[in-house]
Amino acid sequence: MKHTYNIQGMTCNGCKTNVENALSNLKEITKVEAFLKEKTVAIEMSSHISLEKLQETLLNAGLHYTIEMPGHKKHKEVKIIEEGNGIFYCPMHCEDDKTYNSQVGCPVCGMDLVEQPKLQVTTKYTCPMHPEIIKDKQGNCPICGMDLVAIEPSENEKDKTYQNLLKKMKISVLFTVPIFIIAMADLIPGNPLTKMFSQFTWNWIQLILSLPVVCYTCWMFFERAYKSIKTWNLNMFTLIGIGTGVAWLFSLVAMFFPDVFPDQFKTESGTVFVYFEATTVILTLVLLGQLLEAKAHSQTNGAIKELLKLAPTEATLVTESGDEIISIHNIKKGDFLRVKPGDKIPVDGKITEGHSNIDESMITGEPIPVDKKIDDAVSSGTINGTKSFVMIAEKVGSETLLSQIIHMVNNASRSRAPIQKLADKISKYFVPVVILVATITFIIWRYFGPEPAMVFAFVNSIAVLIIACPCALGLATPMSVMVGVGKGAQNGVLIKNAEALENLNKVDVLITDKTGTITEGKPSVEKVINTAGTFDENLLQGIASLNQYSEHPLAEAIVNFAKSKNIKLLESKDFEAVMGKGVIGTVRNKKIALGNKKLMELVKAKITSEFDTKIITEQEQGKTVSYIAINQIVVGYVTITDAIKATSKQAISLLQKQGIEVIMLTGDNKRTAKYVADQLNLASFQAECLPEDKLNVIKELQSQGKIVAMAGDGINDAPALAQANIGIAMGTGTDVAIESSEVTLVKGDLLGIVKAINLGKGVMKNIKQNLFFAFIYNILGVPVAAGLLFPFFGILLSPMIAAAAMSFSSVSVIVNSLRLRNIKL
Template identity: 40%
Template sequence: MTALKRINLPVEGMTCASCVRRVENAIRKLPDVKEVSVNLATESAEVSLVPSAEMTPVVEAIRKAGYDVPASVVDLEIEGMTCASCVRRVEKALNDVPGVSAASVNLASERAHVEGLGTLPAGALIAAVRKAGYQARLVTKAADAGTENRDRHLAALRRDAIVAAILTAPVFVLEMGSHLFMSFHHWLAMTFGQQTIYVISFLLATLVQFGPGLRFYRHGIPALLRLAPDMNSLVAIGSTAAWAYSTVATFFPQLMPAGTANVYFESAAVIVTLVLFGRYLEARAKGQAGDAIRKLLDLSPRTARVARDGTFVDVPVDEVMAGDMLEARPGERIAVDGTVLDGHSHIDESMISGEPIPVEKREGSALLAGTINGQGSLRYRATKVGAETLLAQIVRMVEQAQGAKLPIQSLLDRVTAVFVPVVIGVALLTFVAWMLAGPENAFGVALVHAVSVLIIACPCAMGLATPASIMVATGRAAEMGILFRRGEALQTLKDARTVALDKTGTLTKGHPELTDLIPLPGFERDEILRLTASAEARSEHPVAAAIVMAATGQRLALSPATDFHTETGLGIVATVDGHAVLVGADRFMTGRGIDPAALRDEAARAGEAGRTPLYVAIDGRLAALVCVSDPVKETTPDAIRRLHDLGLGVAMLTGDNSRTAQAVAGPLGIDTVVAEVLPGGKVDAIREIAGRAGPVVFVGDGINDAPALAEASVGLAIGTGTDIAIESADVVLMSGDLQGVARAIAVSKATMRNIAQNLFWAFAYNIVLIPVAAGAFSGLTGWTLSPMLAAGAMAMSSVFVLANAMRLKQLK
C-alpha cells in the first residue's frame, strides 16, 4: 500500500464547531483526499492525500468555504550562483519542496524569496538548495510562523475590543444610566433632548457595528448566503437587527406602530464588544493551551559549534549536516542528535524522558538534541539533523495527537451540523410567537427575545470542548515523557480492564547477565562459552548480548559464525570453527533430536530462581546449560501496585518457560501469567484476555512485540530515549519506567473527565439559557435575558471551557 502524503495547514477564521464541519466537508469532497481532521483549538487542518496530489486544491477549497490559509515567507541568502541557469536551478529546487507556492531568486542580490502555505520548513529549503549544488542560509530566522499568526490575530482582536469598548461605554451609560437613575434621565432630556441622545447613540453604535464589528459581516454574511450560517452569522444577524430597528425608530419613527419606537443601540454595541472581548480571551487561552509545542520547539538551540577548517565556529543549527563534528561546552544544549567522540559529562534529559536524574555520557554514548550538557565538555558526531532528530519527531507526534479527533467528536459533529440552522429557526419561532402573543410593543419585545436567542446559542463552546482538552493533556503528557502517537488513545485508554506486560525490557531492565554455565563431562567450560558466544554474536536478542558480554569480559577470542539461522522464540543454529552449535530452549533441543534430560533438574532449579535456562548442543551432543538473569527494574513493584490501585488486572506474556515466568511474576503480584508463548501467540493471548475481562492494554518494547501492540485496545511502547519511531504503538513511554503506564492511564481518565465537564457546560448552558432568552419563563417567573447579558454569557462559556481545559496543565 502506497504511503499517503500528509500536510498540516493553518486555517484562519474558524470560530465554532460549525466552522470545523464546514472546512472538513469542503476538503473531503476533493478526489485526492483520503483523510481530513480539522481542529478548532489548534486552528489547523491535517489532510492525507494520495502521493501525486497537489496542495493548491485543498487551499482553494478552504478559501471557497469562507476561511483562509495564511501564507508564510522565508528569505534565503544563496552562495555559488554565477548565471541565469543557476537562478533557474535554485528556483526549481525550491519550488519542488512541499508547501512552496512560489520561489523567486535574484542573481544580483544573491537572495531567494520563498512563499508558501502554512509553516515553510527552512531546513528542507536549505537542503534542497544544497542538493542543487549551492549554499543557502536564512537571512532572518523567523520564529514559529503559527505563533506569529496567533500573535497578529490576538493583537487585532485586542485592538478591536478596546476600540469597541471605548465607543460603547457612552452608549451604555446614556441608556442604562437613564433607566437606573431618573434624575440622570431628566438631566439628559433637559440638557440635550431625547432625539439628540438617540443620534449620539446611533453614531457611536454605528462606528462599533461597522468598525470593530465589521469582522462579523466579512465572515458571517458570505456564510449565510451559502446557506451555511456560523457563529459570525448569528452575531451579525442579532446585532444588525437591534441596530437597524433602533435606526428606524430614531430617524423614521412615523413608520412604526404607535408606542414601538424604542431604541436598542446599547444592545447592538454591547453584543459586538462582549463577543470581541470573549474572542480575545479565547484566543489568549488557546495560545496558552499550545504552550507545550512552543516549549518543545524552544528546546532546540539556534546555533551550534561545528568544526570548520580545523576550528570550532558557531553556525545556525539549520546548517549542521549529518557527519559534522560538534562541540558541547558545559551548560550548553545539545544541538542535534549525535554520538560522543570524546569527553565525559552528565546530560539532563528530563525534557525528553521526564526522568530528572542526569545520564552519564562518554565515548560512544548517544546524545539527543535539546538536552542540557552538565559540567563536562563533549565532542560528538552529528547522526540526525533537522526533522530527523528525536526532538523533531516528538514535536510531530505531539502535533498529530493534538490535532486528533476522538471518537466522541463524531457525535458532536452530527449535533453541530444542524445546531446553527436550528438556532436560527428557534429565533424566528420566538419572534413569531411574541408577535402573536401581542403584548404592548410586541415588535420590540419579539425582536429583543429573538436577538437574545441568536446570541446565546453560538456553539463556540461546543467546538472547543474536546480539542482544547486534547491540546493541553497531550502537551502535559509529553512533559512527563508520555507521547500519545494517536490521540484516540486518550479516550480508549481509560476503558482498560487489564494491562498485559512483556517481561524482558518491560518488567525487567532488558540487560540480562550470564549467571551460570554448567558443562557436562567431556566439555570444557571456556570453550563452550567461546563457541556459544561466537554463535550468539549474530543474534540481536538480549540473552545473546549477555552471553557475548560474558565471553568478551573473560577475554575469549570469538570466531565468525557461518550458516547462522534463528527460529523465533526457540533458539539459534550456527557453525563456528567447523562445529555445529545449537542454543535454545528444551523444546528446541527436543525438536532437533537432542535429549535435554541430563540437565533438566538444573534447568528447573534455575527457572524457580527466576533465571532463564538455555541448553547448548555441540556437534549434535548436549554440552551445557547456560543460565541468564534479567533483573527486575527497581520501579516495577511500585508500578504494579499502582496499576492494581487503579482497579486493573495485570498479566505477563513471555516466551520464557513457566518456572522462570512464575519466579518473576509471583513476588510482583501479577495476576495472570502466559509463558512459553511465541510473538504470534501473544496476539492470541490478548484476544483471550480481552474476551474474558474486557479491553486490554499491552506494554512492550515496540520491536519484537509489534503484533501484540497492534492487537491490543491500546499499545504502549517502552522507549529508551532513542527508540521512538515505533509505528505499531499508540503511546510511547520515553523512559524505561513502567510507572509511565499508570501515568498514561491517569492522563486518559483526567482528560476524558475534563472533556465531559466541558461538554456538560456547553450543552447545559444552551439547553438552559435558550428558553430563558426566548422568554419562555417571563410570564411565570419574570426570568428573561437581554441581548447584552446573552452576549456576555456566550463569551464567558468559551472562556470557561478553555479555563477548565487549562487545569490539565497542573496534572501530576
C-alpha cells in the same frame, strides 16, 4: 503514461477540486482526476514526474495533503512549510486536521483560525547598525564590519491573531461605551443628556458611533454569518449575525422611516426605540470572547512551544583546525560535536569522549540527572551537566527524538476523540433548532405577550439567538485534548491521537512483556558451563561467533561477554533465528544450536535428566538459561540475568489498586517467569509465548469485552501492539516504537503506564466537565432568554446579558481545559 497515487487529507468535494486544479497546472500532466471516496488521484502525464515534485506542487498551492505511492507506508514527515508560521487550523477541527494558509475563518464553524507554532527553529542574524543585512549564520557585517547578532522573534509576531483582536477590541470599547452611556441616560439622575440634545439627535450620534464597530472591528462576524448561510454550515456566527444584524438594521430603518412603525415601538417624543447600544455591546462582548479565546489558545499549545524552546540553535563542531560554532541545521551525520557544561545537546548521538550527567527531564519527565559515559546515547534538547564531552551525530534534523516528539504532539493535539462525535452530532441540528425557537418566541410574545408586545417579541427572540451559541460545545473536546497531549509529552508520555486518550480511560487489562518492560532490558551473561559443570572457553567462542551478527539483546550480551574475556570471534555460516526458540548456524564446520527446550527438540538434541536439574535450579532463581547443542548433542548452557526495574513493583501495585488486571506474557521459561511474577505479586502470567500466542491471548480477552492495553518494545511485539486497544511502546521513542503504538513511553518505565492511564482519566473527566459547561448554559439560558420566567418572576434576559453569558461559556470551557496543565500524573 498513467499513474494512480494515494492522497491523504481530502475531506470534501472542494478538496477534490483543489487537488485537480493544482496538479493540472504542471505542464507534464495531461489529465488528472481525484476520487474522494477512494482517496486516490489518477494522473496521466507526458513524461514522468517525481513524487517529490507532486508533493511540492500541492504544498505550494496551499494544500497540505500527503501524496504517496500505493502500498507505501505513509510518509512520517512532509517537508515542513505546513508546520511553519502562516499556517492555520480550526480549534474545533471541523475538517479534522485540515490546515489553511490564510486566516479567513473556518469555512464550517466560522471561528477564528489558530496559527500553528513553527516546528523548526531557525536563527537569523543581523547587523545592529544595518538592519537590512540578514544572514543565516554569525559573521561580520559586509558594510561596517560589526559582529552580527541573533534576531529574536517578537511577541507580536508570535501571536498576530491576539494582537489584531486586541487592537479591534480597544476601538470597539472606545465607540461602544459612549453609545451605552447615551442609551442609559434615563438612569442618570436629572437626565442631563436630554438637556443638551433631543432624543432624535442622540439617536443620530449613536448611529454614527456604531459605524466603526459594525463596519470595521466586528464586520468579520457578519462576513462569517453570510458565509455560513451561503454554504449552509450554520454555526455560532449565524446566530450572532442574524441577531445583531436585525437589531442594527431595525434601528437604521427606524431612523429613516419612523412612520412605518406602530406606536408601541415609539417613545414619548415620537422617535422609535433604537437598538444601537444592544448591537454594539453584544458585538463588543463577542469580540471580547474571541480575544480571550485567542489568548487561551496560545496557552493550550504552550507545551509545543516549550518543546520548541528545548531545541538549540547552534552547536560546536570539532574540526582538525579547532572548534567551530555552526548552525544546528548544518550538522551532518557523523560530525563530532563538543558539548560544554550547561549546553543543550544539539542532536541525537553517542558520547565518544568524556562523560557527564545529563538532565533529561524535559523529555522523560524524570527530574534526576542521568550519568552518561562513552557509547551511551544522548538526545537533542537535553541539558549537559558540569562536564564537557564529545559526541558523534547519529540523527539530525527531523530524525531526532525531540523533533519526533514535537511532530507527534502537534499532530495528536489536532486529532478528534470519539466522544467529540456527540458534540458534532448535536451541533449539526443545534443552530436550526435555535432559529426555530427564536421564531416561536417571537410569535408567542407577539400574540400572547403584554404590551408593547412587538418590542418584547423582538428583544426576546434576539436574546435567544445570541445566548444559544454552540461555540463552547465545539471547543469542549479539542481544548482538553490539546492541553492533555502537551502535558503527557512533558512527562515522557507521547500520545499518538485523541482516541488513545479516551481508550486509556477505559483500560481494565494490561498485558506486559518481561524483557525490557518489567526488567531492565540489559541482559548480561553470568556463566557459560559445559556438562562437566565448569566454564568452557571454546563453548563461549562458538556461541559468541554464532551471535556476532544478531541484533537480539541476549545475543549482544553473549558477544560482549566474549569480548570481555578477549576471545576471538570466528566466521559463522548459515545463521538462522528461529522465532521464539533461539538461533542455529555453523562455526568451524560444526552445527551449533543455542536456545530453549523447543529448539533442542527441533534439532533433535536430547537433554539428560541430571543436566536438566542443574538448569531448573538456575531458572528458579529468575535467570534465563539457553541450552547449547553441537551436532545435535547438548554440551552445555549459558546463564543470563536481567535485573527487574526498581519501579516495576511500585507501578504494578498502583495499576492493581486502580482495578487493572496485569498479565505478564513472556517467551522465557515457566520457572524464570514464575520467579519474576512472584517478585511482583502478579497473579497471572504465561511463559514460553510466541508472538502469535500473545496475539491470541489479547483476542481472547477482547472477546470477553475487555479493553486491553499491551506494553512491549514496539518491534518483536508489533502484532500484539496492533491488536490491543491501546499499544504502549516501551523504550526510547524510536521510529518503530512511535509508528507501532498509540502511546510511547520515552523512558521505557512501567510507571509511565500509570502516568498515561492517569492522563487518560484526567482528560476524559475534563472533557465531560467542559461538555457540562457547554450544555448547562444552553439548557438554562435559552428558556430564560425566551421569557419562560417572566410569567412567574417578571424576569427577562437582555440581549446584552445573553452575549456576556455566551462569551463566558466559551471562556469557562477553555479555562477549565487549562487546569489539565496542573494535573498530577
